[in-house]
Amino acid sequence: MSEQFKKGEQLDLSLGADSTPHDNINDENFEIVEEERALLEQVREALDEMPESKAASQAPLVRELERLRETMISGDEAKDQSALLEQYHHQSAVLDQLQQAGEPEKVDPDSPYFGHIRLEEEDRTRDICLGKTTCLAKGVRIVDWRDAPISRIFYRYVEGEDFDEVIAGRERSGEVAVRRMIRIRAGELERVQSPEGDFVRDKNAPGGWVKRSNEAPRLAGGDGVSLRSHEEGAALDRRLGTDTSGRMQRADKHLPEITGLIDPKQFDLITRPSAGFLVIRGSAGSGKTTVALHRVAYLAFDDPKIDSPDTLVVMFSKALRNYVEHVLPSLGLRKVRIVTYPEWVHDERKRHFPRLPAKHRDDAPAVVQRIKLHPFFAAALEVQVERIPGNNRWEQALDDWASVLTLVPLLRETLERVAPGAFSEKDLEKFAHWNRQRIDEMYSHLAGEEDTGAQLDPEDDALLLRAWQLRVGPMLTKTKRPLRFRHVILDEVQDFSPLEVQVLLGCLGPTPNITLAGDTQQHVMQNSGFTSWSEFFRYLGVEGAEVETLKISYRSSRQIVEFAYSLLGTLQEDDDAPEATREGPPVELFQFGHSGECVAFLADALRELRRSEPLANVAILTPSEDSSQAYFDGLASCEIQGLRLVQDQNFSFTAGVEVTEIEQVKGLEFDYVILVDVDAASYRDVPSARRLLHVGATRAIHQLWLAAVGVPSSIVSSLE
Numbered sequence: 122m123s124e125q126f127k128k129g130e131q132l133d134l135s136l137g138a139d140s141t142p143h144d145n146i147n148d149e150n151f152e153i154v155e156e157e158r159a160l161l162e163q164v165r166e167a168l169d170e171m172p173e174s175k176a177a178s179q180a181p182l183v184r185e186l187e188r189l190r191e192t193m194i195s196g197d198e199a200k201d202q203s204a205l206l207e208q209y210h211h212q213s214a215v216l217d218q219l220q221q222a223g224e225p226e227k228v229d230p231d232s233p234y235f236g237h238i239r240l241e242e243e244d245r246t247r248d249i250c251l252g253k254t255t256c257l258a259k260g261v262r263i264v265d266w267r268d269a270p271i272s273r274i275f276y277r278y279v280e281g282e283d284f285d286e287v288i289a290g291r292e293r294s295g296e297v298a299v300r301r302m303i304r305i306r307a308g309e310l311e312r313v314q315s316p317e318g319d320f321v322r323d324k325n326a327p328g329g330w331v332k333r334s335n336e337a338p339r340l341a342g343g344d345g346v347s348l349r350s351h352e353e354g355a356a357l358d359r360r361l362g363t364d365t366s367g368r369m370q371r372a373d374k375h376l377p378e379i380t381g382l383i384d385p386k387q388f389d390l391i392t393r394p395s396a397g398f399l400v401i402r403g404s405a406g407s408g409k410t411t412v413a414l415h416r417v418a419y420l421a422f423d424d425p426k427i428d429s430p431d432t433l434v435v436m437f438s439k440a441l442r443n444y445v446e447h448v449l450p451s452l453g454l455r456k457v458r459i460v461t462y463p464e465w466v467h468d469e470r471k472r473h474f475p476r477l478p479a480k481h482r483d484d485a486p487a488v489v490q491r492i493k494l495h496p497f498f499a500a501a502l503e504v505q506v507e508r509i510p511g512n513n514r515w516e517q518a519l520d521d522w523a524s525v526l527t528l529v530p531l532l533r534e535t536l537e538r539v540a541p542g543a544f545s546e547k548d549l550e551k552f553a554h555w556n557r558q559r560i561d562e563m564y565s566h567l568a569g570e571e572d573t574g575a576q577l578d579p580e581d582d583a584l585l586l587r588a589w590q591l592r593v594g595p596m597l598t599k600t601k602r603p604l605r606f607r608h609v610i611l612d613e614v615q616d617f618s619p620l621e622v623q624v625l626l627g628c629l630g631p632t633p634n635i636t637l638a639g640d641t642q643q644h645v646m647q648n649s650g651f652t653s654w655s656e657f658f659r660y661l662g663v664e665g666a667e668v669e670t671l672k673i674s675y676r677s678s679r680q681i682v683e684f685a686y687s688l689l690g691t692l693q694e695d696d697d698a699p700e701a702t703r704e705g706p707p708v709e710l711f712q713f714g715h716s717g718e719c720v721a722f723l724a725d726a727l728r729e730l731r732r733s734e735p736l737a738n739v740a741i742l743t744p745s746e747d748s749s750q751a752y753f754d755g756l757a758s759c760e761i762q763g764l765r766l767v768q769d770q771n772f773s774f775t776a777g778v779e780v781t782e783i784e785q786v787k788g789l790e791f792d793y794v795i796l797v798d799v800d801a802a803s804y805r806d807v808p809s810a811r812r813l814l815h816v817g818a819t820r821a822i823h824q825l826w827l828a829a830v831g832v833p834s835s836i837v838s839s840l841e
Contacts, residue, residue, distance in 0.1 A: 151330075153315055160248070164261055165233070168261070228252065229254070232305045232308075233252055233256070235302065235304070236252075237300075238297060240295050240296070242295035249264060250263045251264060251271075251272060251275055253380070265422065270286070271288065278300070279300060279316075280298070280315070281296070282297050318333070319333040374738050374775060375448065377448065383411075383415065391416045396634055397633060398637065399635070401668075402668045403638075403640060403670060404674050404682075405640060405674060405676065405815075406699075407672065410788065413638045418453055420608065427608055430458050432457045432609075435460060436459065436612050437462070440772050440788070440789060444788065446459045470583075473515065473585070473589055473596060477577065478576050480576050485578045488548050488551055489552055490580060492549075493580040494620070496619045496660040498620065499587065502620075505525050506591040513592055522581075527557050527560065529553050532552070532553070533549060536549070559578075562576075563575045587627075590624065595628070604628050610638070611638070613640075613787065613788060614638060615641050616639075616787075622661060641654070672698075676819070676821075681708060681819070682701040683701070684708040687839060689812070708826075710827040710828075711828045711829075712833060713828065714831075718830075719830055728761070730793070735776060738774075739778045739779070739791060739794070740786060741756075741779070742797070742820070744783065744798050749781055753766040756778070761778055763776060766779075766780050767779050767780065770785050772785075772789065779791075783796075783816060787816055792823050792824075793821060794821035794824075794825050794826070795828060796817050796826070800829045800830060800833060801832045804836055
């Protein structure tokens with residue numbers, strides 16, 4: 122996309138005359154830091170000299186288009202006309218995007234780029250920086266990471282490796298002479314990660330810099346750096362947070378923008394063509410959500426209309442929505458809608474069926490929820506619509522829904538065909554009886570009677586909208602146009618029923634354009650009807666869809682990853698074992714005779730952590746609301762600073778200690794996690810408990826503790 126450095130145009134990155142090597146970094150390594158400091162200084166000086174509108178100037182693109190047009194008109198037979206035409210179309214498309222976007226976004230001088238590569242070809246050397254905004258002026262070469270022709274070299278090749286890529290229609294080959302990750306804050310160079318070492322600014326070190334052992338960076342968390350609980354060779358002890366080596370931490374614990382740490386597999390998924398299904402399966406911490414969000418940013422670069430309310434990002438919970446929504450603007454996405462599925466489906470149901478009760482009830486028997494979410498119920502709804510053809514009014518869609526809820530013969534017949542044995546005759550009778558009472562209340566409400574007590578179950582929102590789609594046709598916008606999304610992301614797909622996903626699929630255009638992300642091992646909604654990927658796709662009617670698997674867990678240390686996987690027991694699948702990128706302290710189980718003893722132990726550890734790592738956040742995860750309240754009250758009496766009781770997923774995403782149930786933290790991450798009350802009574806050895814503990818364990822970035830009062834659950838017996 123950019124003009125590249127010609128021979129002799131590379132930046133002057135030599136050491137300044139007054140530079141002095143640091144005591145603990147040899148001259149050769151120190152040159153790396155000085156090169157990057159010199160580069161940053163030149164970039165910032167150039168940005169300061171530019172008029173504001175030149176930070177992402179269109180002038181180089183216009184000049185390049187004129188050159189290409191003149192070359193094609195000349196008819197020079199030595200030139201490859203098809204390659205020239207392809208280059209012309211590419212540059213023209215980029216120019217159109219800049220013009221449609223209005224005033225170009227200015228490069229942030231306080232953090233202009235995050236990556237630096239130096240490419241050596243036969244006739245020239247080019248230094249290229251990767252950032253969030255393009256700048257091609259005054260010798261500055263910063264390219265937007267979403268521009269695949271250049272960025273794929275950064276993501277796919279390592280330093281010292283030969284590259285061979287087609288860039289702007291022309292084959293380019295050479296060597297990646299330099300590939301470095303850069304962290305710049307407030308205009309200051311803070312970190313340089315390269316094969317030669319991990320150099321971190323430290324005001325307490327001689328010369329202001331230290332060299333750390335070089336470990337593989339992780340994808341999710343921190344501020345784009347490799348955080349570790351222990352330096353190589355450090356002694357491991359039983360204190361929480363034993364690393365006090367000056368590790369950089371963020372006060373803001375939302376999902377960070379980590380574009381520079383995307384690995385080749387993830388980059389391939391991000392840059393897939395937009396049409397069709399992209400299904401991303403991955404272990405906890407492997408970057409499923411991050412890949413899905415960056416994919417939208419990448420697609421929006423080629424098609425700016427994707428950055429609009431016509432793109433829907435659907436998250437599993439309010440906590441997960443709040444966790445990730447702040448990262449969208451940093452990826453250049455300011456108009457995309459991010460919602461939870463319950464919020465979206467409830468709003469749409471109220472708009473399509475405005476006369477029905479708005480409120481939900483929460484007292485339905487478990488069997489009612491299970492049947493409504495089971496795939497056989499969706500099939501029964503389709504049978505009911507086919508039985509009464511012709512009437513495409515909303516009133517008939519309402520009648521279809523009510524009929525399936527109450528007709529036991531229809532339910533029995535469909536169950537035997539789709540999922541024999543899933544429910545008993547008694548279950549179906551109980552289901553129909555409950556719904557007859559609720560539907561009588563609803564029709565009384567529609568007739569204008571007061572105080573009928575009419576309410577719908579939360580599951581009814583999706584059922585009614587699916588009935589609308591089958592009977593009436595596409596759902597409608599507020600202006601009565603068909604509701605059509607350009608792209609949909611659905612995260613934690615394993616905890617949605619096929620019918621709920623079908624409602625979303627019904628809002629896509631003729632060519633489905635959807636990204637599904639999930640992990641069967643984190644399946645905690647037992648009533649959703651999800652059994653396996655193949656069955657799930659069969660129910661959706663998209664058999665043969667391919668599942669792309671991410672197996673590297675970047676969030677947690679190897680010790681946490683292996684322990685969390687062991688918790689699954691027989692639920693493990695042969696090809697599901699995740700890989701970890703770094704080491705950490707062992708996972709430990711502490712046993713206590715009384716809950717008061719446990720609280721005192723935790724209070725001491727948390728006070729020490731607060732002193733050593735004031736920016737750390739800790740999750741104390743419990744099996745129930747009562748347990749959460751008890752631990753919160755106990756720790757509050759110990760005057761633990763930054764202590765919060767999380768209810769209804771109201772996480773602060775800041776430093777401190779948050780106490781809540783495991784169910785509320787799905788999809789989130791914390792520096793330190795303590796699973797409490799992991800006793801035999803709270804966690805019986807059943808699949809649901811194993812998955813729940815697995816979810817809790819995989820929230821930890823650095824360190825994981827377990828605490829049990831009394832006899833520990835047999836699920837965690839490996840730690841005894």
